[in-house]
Amino acid sequence: MEQKRKLRSILATDCGSTTTKAILIELVDGVYRLICRGEAPTTVEAPFEDVTMGARNAIHEIEELMGRTFQDESGIITPQRDSKVGVDIYLSTSSAGGGLQMMVAGVVKQMTAESAERAALGAGAIVMDAIAINDGRLPYQKIQRIRQLRPDMILMSGGIDGGTVTHVVELAELIAAAEPRPRLGIGFNLPIIYAGNKQARKHIESTLAEKADLRMVDNLRPVLEKEILGPAREEIHNLFMEHVMAQAPGYNKLMSWTDVPIMPTPGAVGKMIETVASQKKMTVIGVDIGGATTDVFSVFADTFNRTVSANLGMSYSICNVMLESGLDNIMRWVPFNIDAADLRNRIRNKMIRPTTIPQTMQELIIEQAIAREALRLAFEHHKSLAVGLRGIQTQRDIAEAFEQTATGASLVDLMKLGMIVGSGGVLSHAPRRVQSALMMLDSFVPEGITQLAVDSIFMMPQLGVLSGVNPEAAQQVFDRDCLIRLGTAIAPVGTAKEGDDCVSVKITTSQGQSVEHKAAYGSIHLIPLAEDEVAEAVAKPARGFDLGRGKGNEVQSKVHGGVVGVIIDARGRGPLGLPSDKPNRIRKLVEWYKALDAYPMDILAKYLGKEETVSG
Amino acid sequence: MANAYTPGLLVTESIVVRKRRRLPILGEVMVKAGDVVKPHDVVARTQVPGDPETVNIANQLDLEGDEVLEVMKKKKGDSVKKGEVIAEKVTFFGLFRSPVHSPIDGTVDNVSDVTGVVTLRRPAVPVSILAYVHGTVSEVMPREGVVIETPAALIQGIFGVGGETQGTLEIVAQTNADILSGDKIKPEHKGKIVVGGSLVTADALKKAAQVGAAGLVAGGIIDQDLIEYLGHDIGVAITGAEDIPITVILTEGFGRINMAEKTFNLLCSLNGKVASINGATQIRAGVMRPEIVVTSENSQQSAERDLSSGMEAGTPIRIIREPYFGQLATVHSLPPELQLIETGAKVRILTAKLASGEIVTIPRANVELIEG
Numbered sequence: 001m002e003q004k005r006k007l008r009s010i011l012a013t014d015c016g017s018t019t020t021k022a023i024l025i026e027l028v029d030g031v032y033r034l035i036c037r038g039e040a041p042t043t044v045e046a047p048f049e050d051v052t053m054g055a056r057n058a059i060h061e062i063e064e065l066m067g068r069t070f071q072d073e074s075g076i077i078t079p080q081r082d083s084k085v086g087v088d089i090y091l092s093t094s095s096a097g098g099g100l101q102m103m104v105a106g107v108v109k110q111m112t113a114e115s116a117e118r119a120a121l122g123a124g125a126i127v128m129d130a131i132a133i134n135d136g137r138l139p140y141q142k143i144q145r146i147r148q149l150r151p152d153m154i155l156m157s158g159g160i161d162g163g164t165v166t167h168v169v170e171l172a173e174l175i176a177a178a179e180p181r182p183r184l185g186i187g188f189n190l191p192i193i194y195a196g197n198k199q200a201r202k203h204i205e206s207t208l209a210e211k212a213d214l215r216m217v218d219n220l221r222p223v224l225e226k227e228i229l230g231p232a233r234e235e236i237h238n239l240f241m242e243h244v245m246a247q248a249p250g251y252n253k254l255m256s257w258t259d260v261p262i263m264p265t266p267g268a269v270g271k272m273i274e275t276v277a278s279q280k281k282m283t284v285i286g287v288d289i290g291g292a293t294t295d296v297f298s299v300f301a302d303t304f305n306r307t308v309s310a311n312l313g314m315s316y317s318i319c320n321v322m323l324e325s326g327l328d329n330i331m332r333w334v335p336f337n338i339d340a341a342d343l344r345n346r347i348r349n350k351m352i353r354p355t356t357i358p359q360t361m362q363e364l365i366i367e368q369a370i371a372r373e374a375l376r377l378a379f380e381h382h383k384s385l386a387v388g389l390r391g392i393q394t395q396r397d398i399a400e401a402f403e404q405t406a407t408g409a410s411l412v413d414l415m416k417l418g419m420i421v422g423s424g425g426v427l428s429h430a431p432r433r434v435q436s437a438l439m440m441l442d443s444f445v446p447e448g449i450t451q452l453a454v455d456s457i458f459m460m461p462q463l464g465v466l467s468g469v470n471p472e473a474a475q476q477v478f479d480r481d482c483l484i485r486l487g488t489a490i491a492p493v494g495t496a497k498e499g500d501d502c503v504s505v506k507i508t509t510s511q512g513q514s515v516e517h518k519a520a521y522g523s524i525h526l527i528p529l530a531e532d533e534v535a536e537a538v539a540k541p542a543r544g545f546d547l548g549r550g551k552g553n554e555v556q557s558k559v560h561g562g563v564v565g566v567i568i569d570a571r572g573r574g575p576l577g578l579p580s581d582k583p584n585r586i587r588k589l590v591e592w593y594k595a596l597d598a599y600p601m602d603i604l605a606k607y608l609g610k611e612e613t614v615s616g
Numbered sequence: 617m618a619n620a621y622t623p624g625l626l627v628t629e630s631i632v633v634r635k636r637r638r639l640p641i642l643g644e645v646m647v648k649a650g651d652v653v654k655p656h657d658v659v660a661r662t663q664v665p666g667d668p669e670t671v672n673i674a675n676q677l678d679l680e681g682d683e684v685l686e687v688m689k690k691k692k693g694d695s696v697k698k699g700e701v702i703a704e705k706v707t708f709f710g711l712f713r714s715p716v717h718s719p720i721d722g723t724v725d726n727v728s729d730v731t732g733v734v735t736l737r738r739p740a741v742p743v744s745i746l747a748y749v750h751g752t753v754s755e756v757m758p759r760e761g762v763v764i765e766t767p768a769a770l771i772q773g774i775f776g777v778g779g780e781t782q783g784t785l786e787i788v789a790q791t792n793a794d795i796l797s798g799d800k801i802k803p804e805h806k807g808k809i810v811v812g813g814s815l816v817t818a819d820a821l822k823k824a825a826q827v828g829a830a831g832l833v834a835g836g837i838i839d840q841d842l843i844e845y846l847g848h849d850i851g852v853a854i855t856g857a858e859d860i861p862i863t864v865i866l867t868e869g870f871g872r873i874n875m876a877e878k879t880f881n882l883l884c885s886l887n888g889k890v891a892s893i894n895g896a897t898q899i900r901a902g903v904m905r906p907e908i909v910v911t912s913e914n915s916q917q918s919a920e921r922d923l924s925s926g927m928e929a930g931t932p933i934r935i936i937r938e939p940y941f942g943q944l945a946t947v948h949s950l951p952p953e954l955q956l957i958e959t960g961a962k963v964r965i966l967t968a969k970l971a972s973g974e975i976v977t978i979p980r981a982n983v984e985l986i987e988g
Contacts, residue, residue, distance in 0.1 A: 139670045147667075165679060169730040177668035177725065177735045186760050187642055203730050294853075311852055316899050320851030343840045345870040346938065351853050352775045352899060356937040357963065363938055364959040431960030484788060602872045603958060 002416075007470055009080050009087040011062075011070055012462035013055045014265055015042055015094040018291040018315060018426075019356055020051075022058035023459050024066070024087070025466070026476055032473040034481035037457055038062040041355055043250075044096040050250035051096055052257070075257040081439040091469065094251070095290070095462040100124055100240050101183060105131040105175065107158035107167040110390045111122030111428045112196065115220040116157040117385070118305065119195070119229040123236035124267025125152075126293065126310045131174070132292050133158075133167050139174060146178035152244045154180065154190065154212075155202075155232060157220045159197030168196045175483035179211060189213040191239045195220045195232040215239070227389055240264055260469055266295045268464025269423065270306045272478065273297040273469055277304075279475070282418030285444065287375060288460070289424035291315035291354050294374055296382035300411040305386035309378040314371060314426050315354030322347050325373035333369035333442065333576060334587040336362070336607045358590040361599060362607045364431070368439055371426040375443035383410045414447040415493070415548050421483065423455035434526075434596050437486045447493045447573050448548040449537070449557050452486040452564070485531050487562030491569040492545035495577065501542040502570035507559065508536045519570035522577055524592045527552035527568065529561030537566070567596070625772040625867075627704075627879045627986065631908055633768045634754065637745050638761035640664065649756050653747035653764060655782050655892055660745040660761045665737030669720050674732020676716050677705040680734035688727055688734070695723045696736060703734070748780050749892045769816060769886055769910040771867070771879055773833070776895030776906025777846065777855045778863030781809075783830030783850040785910070787887045789813035790878035795872070796834045804893040806828045809891055811883050815872040816864065821845045824862050831863040831893050833883065833908065835875035838944075856896025856904075863895040865906040868934075873942035876934060878986060886910045927985065933968060937982040944986070946969045 010025040010032075024036045038061025043054035052075075059070055069085045070077060077086035102125040106113025109132035119399050128149050131142050154175065158168030175192065182190040192212040194204050196219055208214050217231040241261045245251040255262060263271075266288065274284035277299035286297035292313040297306045310319040322330065327340055343366065348355065350367075358364040387410050402550075420440050422428070430436045437452050440527050467474035494504045502521040508514045510533065519525050521542075529535055537559040541547050547555040559566055571577045571592070579585045591606070593599050643662020647653060673684045686704045690696055696718040699976045705714040718736060724734040751766030786808045788800045796812020798819030808830040810824060816834035818841035824832050843849050844859055867879050875883075898904040927933070931947045945968035954962040957979060964980045 140667075143668055143670070166731050169728065170733060171731055173726065173728055173735060174670070177670065177737075179665050181641060186638065186640075194871065205727075207728075317852045319849070319853070323851045341838065342871075346941075348839050348850075348870040349936070349941065353936045353984070354899060357961070357979050358959050359937060359979055359982060360939050360958050364961075418784075429961065437773060485688050600960060 007088045007473065010089050010091065010466060010470070011076065012091040012466060012475060013058060013060065013093075013457075014268075015044070015051050015055060015092065015096045015267065015460040016290060017096050018042060019560060020054035020058045020096075021458055021462070022055070023060055023457075023462050025064050025473060032476040034457075034477050035460070037459070038065065042096045044248065050253070051094070051248065052250045052253045053291075054420065055092070055254060064209075069367045075253070077250065078259065079511065089259045089469065090257055091260055091462065091465045092254060092297065093263045093265045093465050094245070094254075094266045095293075096248070099266070100127055100130055100236070100244055100264045101126050102236070103128050103131065103146065103149055103154045105154060105156045105158075107133050107170050107171060107196075109135045111224075112157040112159070112221055114385075114387075114390070115227050115229070116155045116195070116232075118227070119220055119232040120155050120384075121306045121308060122229055122267075122270060123233040123240075124264030124270065124306075125236065126308050128310075131171070133171060138594065142174050143178045146175060146180050150151040150181055150183040151190070152183050153236070153239050154192045155236065156194050157196045157232075159200060159219075160224055161198045161222045163197055163199075165197055165200035167204060168200045169203045169207065173203050176207050176211050182243065183301070184244065187471050191215065191243055193217055193232060193235050193239070197499045199487055200218050203601045213243075214484075225389065237261070237263070237267065243566045257288045260465070263461075263465045263468075265461045266306065266308060268461045269295065270304065270461045271464040271467055272474070273421065274304050276297060276419075276421065276478070276483075278418070283413075283416050284364055284419045284421065285412075285417060286311070286421045287378070287423065287427070287440075287444075289314060289371060289374060289422075289426055291376070291425075292317050294378035294424070296378050298382065298386050298412060300413060300416070301540050303386075303411055305382070305411065307378070307382040307385045309374075309381050312374045312378050314367070314424075315350060315376065317351075318347055318370060321370055321377070324377055330366075330373050332585060333372050333589070334365055335586045335593070335604075336365075337609060338362070338366070338578065361603045365599070365604075365607075367426065368430070368435060372439055375439065379442050383412045386411045410506070410584075414445065417446050417448075417450050419451040419453060420446060421445055421455065423458060423460050425458065426456050427503050428456065428458045432598060433484065433486055434598050437564045437567060438592075438596060438598055441489055441491070441567070441569055442576065445573060445576050446489060447491055448546075449539070449555070450487055450489050450491070451560050452562070452567075453483050454486060455482055456484040457482075466501070485560055485562035487529060487564040487566055488559040488560070489567045489569050490537065490539055490547070491573060492539075492541040492547050493573040494541070494545035494551070495572045495574065496521040496542075496544060498577075500546055502572075503539055503541045503547070503568065505540075505566075505568055506538045507566060509533055510535065519568045521570055521572060522588065523570050524595050525568040525570070526565050526596050528565040529559070531562050533561035534558050535561065535566075564596075620846050625774060625877070625984070627882060629769045629882055629885070630912065631768065631770050631787050633749065633751070633766055633770055635751070635764045635909075636748055636761065637748065637764060638757070639745055639759075640743065642759040643676050643743075645756050645758065645760075645762060646716050647753050647756070647762060651753045652751070653857070654750050654752060655747055657747045658744045659747050659764070662743050663740035664743050666722060666740050668725060669722070669736045669738070671702070671716060671719065671734045671736065671835060671949065672732065673703045673716055673734050677703065677714055679705070679732060684730045684732040684734070685727065685729050690724045692727055697721055702719065702736075722984045735882065746780075748751055748894075749909050765910045766909075768912055769882060771882060771908040772910070773865040773867045773895075773906035775853070775855075776865040776897050778831070778860050778895035779856050780892065780894045780896075781830045781863050782890060782892050783809040785809050785811060785883065785889055785891050785908075787811045787884050789880075792835070792875040792877055796820045796832065798986050801827060801829065803827050809893055811821070814874045816866075818844060821862070821864070826828050829862055829937075829984065831865065831895075831943065833867065833893075835868040836871050836873040837864070837866055838872075839870045841968050853897055853899040856894065856898070865893060865895055868942055869936075871942070876944060876986060879933075883908070927966070932986040933981060933983040934986055935968065935978055936984050937979075940970065940976060940978065943970055945976075945983075946974050
């Protein structure tokens, strides 16, 4: 505690796959605040092959802007010497060089293999494959697959403590037969973490100890009804530092500079999302859309889940977004015509030159359309994995019995969702904040009343690692400088004909000023409400529409303001009322953009055809 | 200002190229430091363990796992022939015999007394690493591989498909704007690396494969033509392992884009020389760009690149995003303050002088240096 009080300045970097971001935090009048930020291209790749060069460049940008010195030839100057030289602590996260790539294995696909997958994802890994005895593949196919992949490590689970050992040993034998090799470090044995039936440990050891760097941790599923992921996650982080970071170009140097171990970026973001959910006591979805991957985090029913869609991103994997969603799904968000072949070439050129940014309004709208699809697909993936434990006995009340919910149902309930926090270049750096709000509404399609926020300058990773050292500093900066409240969306569930009544909303501010709005189906409206304002809202959905209290039932709730305000999204849910025919779709898109002032309409007009004017 | 710019692709007539040639697993290095090697020389080799095959003896003979050892006819380490009996259960005083035969030639890798599964392994597969370029072994990494060094002309492309190959460079374009179409590829291009100008067409790909050309180099390609030729789409930019007969290297990107004049002129000057090329591209986790390496007799250049200077007025650049995508220009000015662009974003920009003389504003992120 003594040391925490003494921290005057904190320098933190996040070495992403594309960009390295540095932030400087300082204690100002007793409160930690973000003071400055800098960024530079990541330099893990040739010709540099040294991650510290990008980190130095990003920090150098802060040095120039502040007229101060934080680094010398040997690294970062710590502790702070005076007001001009040094910082008290330096921290870093990293997802460069492919991040942490893991394979997981379990006996039963839907049980221990799924638990192993959740443990690996929660620790910040990309899961390359999940092998299970019952995954439908023949033994030789599993062995082939394990041989093909060169993961950074394997997490293996299976069986409850004291249960049968045969199946988990069979799994170990498959892995031993494959003689898997690690991705980095030719002479090293592949790290394997065993987190299964304790009674099988001696057999696992005799099967794998000679062929791998075997570690044993507590069983992920000691009993069927319990999932304990902590010890496995901790061991994953240890091995990430020992094996993965130690092999990546320049990381040994970076590790010697940092005062605490480098964390995988997604692990750090997850930590921050968990903190937000517990502080605000609400269900939260966080999303981080990067160049290579899109991470989705959620906290529902006090359960934290993270998924990573390894090939859904805005640069390296942008072509995969096009492949998975299809060009038509991207184009449905674009209010102008563009030649399909030209668009495909543009998307591929973004893939091979990943650091470029949109310069024209046309390029921006296309990029944000692709982002909507990447987010949508990543969220679908998340919903399929953020599920309750499967195959266990559950006590049900009479209502649940009638609903016939199975074990393993998705925990994600959009009506219960309290807040969406967006992060990643395309959301954090959108030229107008309302564009980020609209992207999140279109891709997550939240129901009822939901707060929207973005990570202002992409600093959740750094704050996540800081929260392990000084939670107070992380929390203060998060509240004051990181989280930008966009506002609140009010979205009734239901469908109708365009123009039919959908919802009427009355908002009363703390000063007693009231504004009332009637929204017709198919429309979207914006009611400005300042960022620090919390107003009383009374929303009365029309017959057939639900805001969480049943169809047609009035809802009273507090709504948070934001830089955007309160968005009444009467475009319908189940599904979102985006017309399927092109002229109508374009007409509605332009109408919605205009209603929210999402884009400068005079510039947008340049790209619209004659029939797609902005006047209407 | 920090040096926040995108380093460009290297296009140079003279540089010391260092190629790291590594085995997938530890093995034996076949050359020593100072040896002169040719592209097809084996510099390192190893034996990759053969594919395993599992036989569930317990299931087949209706035994418990720990009973399997009693019926095994072969033990761990024994070699076996396909069809040979590896285990046999004898019942009724020898009246009934239930044998289990080996499905492969190989060795017994493991006999499990827990699961009753026997793992057999096929013979090891020899793997050799070739020198790839003509050069001198400058470093030996014991049991891992070598570094080969050579003075060479080096041209990095932006994207490629297909692996390592060699061939004589044959320039078939008159200008950097010419299209490399099928009619330009002749039977005499067998084994050669054919260089075009702005675009390689779908019929050129087919014709090159027909005549047995080793590689194709051009400014761009229409994405659908490449996908059709490959037979599958490209989701993430990791290439090089495609099962295709020719290596294709693009110097500029997707679409019809004139090859940078400097690249085109350098390739013309190398016409008729033998090149080592590799289409492998990986734009994440250890970037790899496709390359054309032409070994030269001597060079004064060092492999060290001056990466500290960044951009200044007059620096040649390539614009790598719409609306000026593919155009070559020189830096006109570098205003330090953020500026508003059409999207509404405030970003660092530069002004660039296009070949036409027009001065335009471009975000700095959307240009790359023409290196070399």
